[in-house]
Amino acid sequence: MLYKILEKDIYKDFIKALISDYEFIGPKKKDKSEHDFVLIKDISELDTNYMRTTIPPAKKILFPPDEQLVAYELGENINVRSVVESSKKILFGINAWDINGMNFLDKFFTTDFIDENYVAKREKLLVIGMDSEPTETNFSPSMGAEYAKDGFDIYLTELKNRYFVRIATPRGNEIVENYTKTRDVSGEDFKEYDKYMDDYRMKFKLDVAIKSFYDDFESIYNDREFWKRVAKDCYSCGSCNLVCPTCFCFNVKDDIELNLKSGKKIREWDSCMIPEYGLVAGGHNFRPDKENRLKQRYRCKLKTFIDKFGKYACVGCGRCIEACLAKINIAEDINSVKKEVSI
Amino acid sequence: MGFEAQVKKNKNTIYVPDIARITRIEYLSPTEKVFKIVFDDEEKRNSFSFKPGQFVELTLFGLGEAPFSIVSNPTNKDFFKLCIRNAGNISNALHRMVEGTKIGIRGPFGNGYFPYQKMKNHNVLLIAGGLGIAPLMSLIRYILHYREDYKEIMVVYGAVNPGSILFKNEIQYWSNRGDISLCLSVDNPDNKWTGEIGVCTKLIPRVDFPPEDTYVVVCGPPVMYKYVIYELEKKKFKPENIYLSLERRMECGVGKCNHCHIGDKLVCVDGPVFNLWEIRNLKEAL
Numbered sequence: 127m128l129y130k131i132l133e134k135d136i137y138k139d140f141i142k143a144l145i146s147d148y149e150f151i152g153p154k155k156k157d158k159s160e161h162d163f164v165l166i167k168d169i170s171e172l173d174t175n176y177m178r179t180t181i182p183p184a185k186k187i188l189f190p191p192d193e194q195l196v197a198y199e200l201g202e203n204i205n206v207r208s209v210v211e212s213s214k215k216i217l218f219g220i221n222a223w224d225i226n227g228m229n230f231l232d233k234f235f236t237t238d239f240i241d242e243n244y245v246a247k248r249e250k251l252l253v254i255g256m257d258s259e260p261t262e263t264n265f266s267p268s269m270g271a272e273y274a275k276d277g278f279d280i281y282l283t284e285l286k287n288r289y290f291v292r293i294a295t296p297r298g299n300e301i302v303e304n305y306t307k308t309r310d311v312s313g314e315d316f317k318e319y320d321k322y323m324d325d326y327r328m329k330f331k332l333d334v335a336i337k338s339f340y341d342d343f344e345s346i347y348n349d350r351e352f353w354k355r356v357a358k359d360c361y362s363c364g365s366c367n368l369v370c371p372t373c374f375c376f377n378v379k380d381d382i383e384l385n386l387k388s389g390k391k392i393r394e395w396d397s398c399m400i401p402e403y404g405l406v407a408g409g410h411n412f413r414p415d416k417e418n419r420l421k422q423r424y425r426c427k428l429k430t431f432i433d434k435f436g437k438y439a440c441v442g443c444g445r446c447i448e449a450c451l452a453k454i455n456i457a458e459d460i461n462s463v464k465k466e467v468s469i
Numbered sequence: 470m471g472f473e474a475q476v477k478k479n480k481n482t483i484y485v486p487d488i489a490r491i492t493r494i495e496y497l498s499p500t501e502k503v504f505k506i507v508f509d510d511e512e513k514r515n516s517f518s519f520k521p522g523q524f525v526e527l528t529l530f531g532l533g534e535a536p537f538s539i540v541s542n543p544t545n546k547d548f549f550k551l552c553i554r555n556a557g558n559i560s561n562a563l564h565r566m567v568e569g570t571k572i573g574i575r576g577p578f579g580n581g582y583f584p585y586q587k588m589k590n591h592n593v594l595l596i597a598g599g600l601g602i603a604p605l606m607s608l609i610r611y612i613l614h615y616r617e618d619y620k621e622i623m624v625v626y627g628a629v630n631p632g633s634i635l636f637k638n639e640i641q642y643w644s645n646r647g648d649i650s651l652c653l654s655v656d657n658p659d660n661k662w663t664g665e666i667g668v669c670t671k672l673i674p675r676v677d678f679p680p681e682d683t684y685v686v687v688c689g690p691p692v693m694y695k696y697v698i699y700e701l702e703k704k705k706f707k708p709e710n711i712y713l714s715l716e717r718r719m720e721c722g723v724g725k726c727n728h729c730h731i732g733d734k735l736v737c738v739d740g741p742v743f744n745l746w747e748i749r750n751l752k753e754a755l
Contacts, residue, residue: 208482239723382531407557433733
């Protein structure tokens with residue numbers, strides 16, 4: 127990691143230059159409470175002072191809601207080829223927990239089989255991170271995700287009259303060297319940065335009892351009454367999956383043109399909360415009840431990937447809590463598991 | 470630091486099927502047909518090999534893709550066979566296809582297959598319920614091909630009624646061979662049926678293979694496993710020597726779509742064959 131200081135008076139020129147040279151994706155105000163990561167053409171559209179985005183920015187770019195995987199032409203001979211789309215982009219202003227969510231997807235899509243559709247986009251994505259204000263449903267410090275130690279090229283932390291710049295990659299360094307001027311970090315800068323981080327962490331109000339979840343969950347797994355209570359209001363709508371920065375389940379479907387001569391395979395986000403998720407040919411459903419599916423979602427988020435990658439598939443962003451129509455609250459549920467199991 | 474995936478750039482991504490052709494369709498029962506499949510590309514035809522218990526993803530262009538386990542003998546080169554029940558979107562459409570139809574194939578998939586190497590010089594007990602005989606066929610055919618490498622072989626096979634017994638010709642051939650014992654049972658006999666009646670679980674207590682020298686493989690409908698395992702454990706067969714082939718919904722076959730996950734296991738990548746020791750304490754596996 128390379129540490130540098132960028133003075134605030136030249137920050138705007140830096141961003142303007144990047145906007146003019148790159149496909150630049152950044153946060154833009156959508157309405158009173160929400161921002162969305164969109165293509166920024168002019169610095170006036172950019173608003174890094176955001177709190178809430180519904181769709182996680184990195185997932186939106188790297189693993190879009192629908193994506194063509196294969197193209198084919200039918201006829202005497204069938205022609206099949208892969209479709210991989212990617213273009214060089216800057217993702218600007220993504221916060222620490224969303225970077226950590228992206229780090230999870232990076233790991234997931236490169237484990238066992240390499241998903242080249244994801245990788246091609248990821249390799250060309252320059253990530254410039256920045257802290258954002260947590261919402262009241264955010265519990266990312268409990269999940270160890272309020273701070274990003276990798277996954278970005280550059281991370282900007284706003285101090286009084288300057289930015290504390292962390293540069294993690296050679297290409298990040300190239301950007302900084304080519305587009306702006308920085309100076310070395312002094313002890314005083316580090317001191318202020320440390321103070322800033324302490325204050326920043328204080329802004330997160332929600333705490334969850336995740337430490338004991340791994341074993342407690344096992345103990346409560348077969349408690350039907352408990353899970354019925356937790357999932358009682360669930361509509362099986364899948365909103366929680368759509369807004370999750372780490373959810374990666376998808377369906378693959380064939381789509382053929384009206385001329386019946388060419389077609390494609392497309393993947394679309396799927397949701398483990400909808401009844402069809404576990405349905406196989408012949409009509410057997412491996413996860414027929416909503417309490418079973420919700421339990422399964424918690425297992426996947428909070429336990430499965432501790433076994434597989436040593437990390438949670440939840441960054442505590444709290445989006446699913448806000449998106450849930452039935453007010454199902456993962457943070458509360460983690461705490462109720464603890465409460466139910468402990469004496 | 471940063472994203473540095475060590476990616477081997479393939480010509481095609483993991484989602485691109487190879488083109489193959491259905492060269493023969495055999496009728497097995499009103500609901501099952503066997504499809505013989507040959508790759509168009511000679512290089513692919515020569516390089517394709519699989520292990521008993523593995524599966525492929527079959528594309529019907531314009532309709533979609535579904536996973537099917539391979540039923541043919543792995544020693545057969547140039548082709549492989551799938552036994553398919555008309556139970557879902559793709560399988561129903563497949564039953565309407567004719568010989569010569571071009572399809573797409575990805576695979577073979579599954580790091581968990583039947584441990585045909587470890588089974589050498591041991592007894593092998595194979596337990597199948599209904600269509601569960603299909604994934605076992607590949608293993609049975611392989612074992613019979615190298616019959617002298619294995620000790621006693623027994624197939625316990627339960628079907629709903631005499632008409633739904635699959636691979637009847639081959640079963641006839643087995644009973645003529647004399648070096649493989651066979652226990653057939655049906656739930657609903659007709660008046661010509663002279664064999665066993667009831668679920669195949671009932672036949673397990675009669676197996677007299679020594680537990681320490683026996684491998685057991687099981688495949689059947691989801692409801693069957695619990696009862697079979699109960700009977701096998703009563704007979705003191707060791708969990709690490711009991712292999713089960715599991716079914717789950719699959720969209721990709723390569724561990725990405727996640728539909729087949731059971732806790733930290735993926736049926737497509739870690740299975741579809743697991744030994745009982747691996748999954749007996751894995752919630753919702755059985």
